[in-house]
C-alpha cells in the first residue's frame with residue numbers, strides 16, 4: 001500500500017488521492033529503462049575504446065609519441081607516423097566547418113525568420129534534409145566528376161594571380177584539399193542547418209516581438225537578438241557537424257589525394273586519418289594494422305577533444321546569454 | 326446622445342480632447358483573419374497625459390494598443406481598417422516604415438520578454454539601435470532607477486536578463502522601453518506581475534513620464550486607472566452577432582468615467598457589477 005497519512009484527516013469531499021502502486025511501479029520501470037539505455041551507451045563506448053587500445057597497444061609501445069609527431073608512413077620500412085594525417089583531418093574539417101557553418105546558419109535564418117512562405121519553407125527543408133541522405137560515395141563521385149573539373153580553372157587562376165598567397169601556393173592537380181573540404185562542407189550543411197533552425201524555432205515569439213517593438217529592423221532583430229538567443233543551439237549544430245567532418249571517410253578517400261604532406265595550400269593534396277584507415281586497411285599486414293588502430297585512437301581522441309571543447313563553449317554562452325547555472 | 330453605425334451598431338459618443346492630441350487612433354475595424362476583433366473605436370491619445378484602457382478580458386485592449394505602433398504587423402492574419410495619425414501622419418500610410426514608428430512609439434508588453442543578454446545590454450539595446458552618442462552607462466543606470474529595478478540589479482548588471490524573477494524581468498523591460506525616451510509609451514498591463522510597492526513605483530514613473538511624453542496604459546486594476554489615468558477609455562465586447570467584437574463604449578476624463586458614467590455597461594463594469 002502507498003503510505004498516505006493525509007486522506008484520513010482531509011475534508012471528506014476531496015477528490016485528491018495518492019498515486020497507486022501501479023503508478024509507482026511504472027515510474028520505477030521507466031527510470032530503470034532510462035538508466036539502462038544511458039549505461040549501455042557508456043559501456044559501448046568504453047568497450048570500443050578498450051578494444052581499440054588493446055589492438056593498438058603493440059604499436060603504441062613501439063612508436064610512442066613519435067607516432068603523432070612524425071611525418072612518414074612507410075609500410076616497407078615499418079615506419080608509421082601520422083602528423084600529416086592529423087593536419088589534413090583538422091585542416092579540411094575546419095575549412096568545411098567555416099563554409100558549411102556559414103551557409104548552414106544562413107539557411108537556418110532564411111527558413112525560420114519568415115523570409116519564405118510556410119509551404120515553400122517545407123520544400124526547402126526537405127531538400128536540405130535530402131542532402132543528408134546522399135551516400136558519401138556519391139558525394140565522392142560527384143566531387144571527382146563535377147567539382148574538381150569545375151574547381152580547376154578557378155584554382156589555376158587563383159594560383160597564377162595570387163600564388164604568393166600561401167593558401168593558393170600550389171596548383172590543383174586533381175584531388176586535393178579544396179574539393180575535399182567543399183564536399184565536406186556540403187555534407188555537414190544539413191546537420192548545421194537543421195539544428196540551428198531548431199534553435200531559432202525554439203525562441204519564444206515574444207522575444208522576436210520585443211525586438212521589433214524596440215524599433216529594430218529585420219536585420220537588427222536577427223543579428224542582435226535572434227542569433228545570440230539561438231547561439232547555444234547553433235553551437236551544438238556546429239560541434240556535431242565538425243565531428244561528422246572529422247570522421248568522414250569515403251568521400252575524402254576519393255577526393256583528398258591521399259598524400260602524406262603538410263601544406264597550407266588549399267590546392268595541395270593531403271590525407272586524413274579516416275581516409276588513411278579506409279585506404280590502407282585492406283592490404284595491411286599485422287604491424288600496419290596495429291599502427292592503424294593507433295591512428296584510429298588518435299582520431300577518437302581528436303573527436304573527443306573537439307566535443308568537450310564545444311560543450312565548454314556552449315556552457316559558457318548559455319551562462320552568458322541565458323543565465324543558466 | 327449616442328450614434329449608430331450603418332448596421333445599427335452602437336457607437337460611443339466622441340471624446341472631445343482638451344489639449345493637443347499626439348496619437349489620434351480611429352479604428353473602423355480590426356480583423357484577425359475572418360474574425361472581427363474590434364470595431365468603431367476612436368481614441369485620441371493626448372499629449373502629456375496618461376490615457377487608460379479598461380474593459381473585460383478579450384475586448385481588444387491589447388489589439389488596439391498594439392495597432393498604435395504597428396506591432397500587429399507581425400501577425401500575418403491581422404488587418405487594420407481605419408487610421409492612426411501620429412503628428413499628423415497616418416502611421417498606416419504605405420510610405421511609412423513601421424520600424425520608424427516603433428522608434429518613436431515604445432511598448433511594454435503584457436508578458437515580460439527580456440532578451441537573452443546581460444541586464445545592462447538589455448537596457449542599452451535601444452540606445453545602441455538609435456545611435457545614441459552620449460554617456461550610455463549613465464542612461465542605462467538612470468533608466469534602471471526610474472523603472473524601480475536599480476536596487477535589485479545594481480550588483481549584477483553583467484548577469485543575464487533571464488536570470489531575474491518575473492516581476493524583475495517586467496521592470497527590466499520597462500527600463501528597456503524608457504531608456505530611449507520614446508515620445509509615446511504604450512504599456513500593456515505593466516504591473517500585472519508586480520508587488521504593491523513596485524506597482525506604486527511604476528505608477529509614479531508614468532506620472533513622471535507624462536511631463537515630457539504621453540502614455541497609453543492598459544490595466545485591469547481599477548484603482549490604478551483612477552490613480553494614474555487622466556483620461557479613461559472603456560471597451561466592451563459585443564456578443565450579439567455571434568462573434569466577440571470589442572468596441573469603445575465610453576471615453577472621458579477618468580473622474581467622470583468612474584464617478585458619473587453615462588453608459589450602463591460602464592457603470593456595471595467600474596462598480597464591479599458585471600453580470
Ligand SMILES: Nc1ncnc2c1ncn2[C@@H]1O[C@H](COP(=O)(O)OP(=O)(O)OP(=O)(O)O)[C@@H](O)[C@H]1O
Pocket residue numbers: 357360362381382383384385386387388389400402435569571
Ligand atoms: N494573434 C491573434 N490571432 C487571432 N486572434 C487574436 C490574436 N490576438 C488576439 N486575438 C483575439 O482578439 C480578441 C481581443 O484580444 P486582445 O488580446 O486584444 O484582448 P485584451 O482586451 O487585451 O484581453 P486581456 O485583458 O485578457 O489581455 C480576442 O478575442 C482574441 O482571441
Ligand SMILES: [Mg+2]
Pocket residue numbers: 386387388435513
Ligand atoms: Mg491584453
